[in-house]
Amino acid sequence: MATKENNIEVLNDLIRINNDRVVGYTKATEELKDEDNDLRVVFQSFILSSKRHISELTELVLKNGGEPAHDSTAAGKIYHAWMDVKATFTGNDLLSILNACEYGEDAAQRSYKTAIEDSEEVSSEVLELIRDQKASLKKEHDAVREYRDSVKVTK
Secondary structure, eight states: OOOHHHHHHHHHHHHHHHHHHHHHHHHHHHOOOGGGHHHHHHHHHHHHHHHHHHHHHHHHHHHHOOOOOOSSOOHHHHHHHHHHHHHHTTTOOHHHHHHHHHHHHHHHHHHHHHHHGGGGGGGGHHHHHHHHHHHHHHHHHHHHHHHHHHHHHHH
16 A cells, blocks of 8 residues: 555665666776766766655655655665776776666666556556666666676677
């Protein structure tokens, strides 16, 4: 049954996932080399996308009388640490950065999928937003995978 508490919990989980994406793509942008400026622009657009998602999710948390999350997920913190360790061992090569980004995108897709599967616990307004954001993020996920696959081919 959809309750305001359920709405807030699900929305805050997705805020955290988007916070993870902002931190992850900021880190990835810092790791890119100068010749990867086109990808830097793409990653910056993904950061803006997540910030828009956070704003939309936050608006619904407030509408439901909740306090919006400002932190990231525990898994997200682990992901960021993993990305740092991986970069240390691989010398920040483009393929490693893209693999780490796809790993994060897979986690975001799983989170949104879980939120949709538990849709009986959220309002129709929340479910509609979740579906819209998942579709948007899926396009970005696929773009990362395409970049990664093109780098694999050239290696």
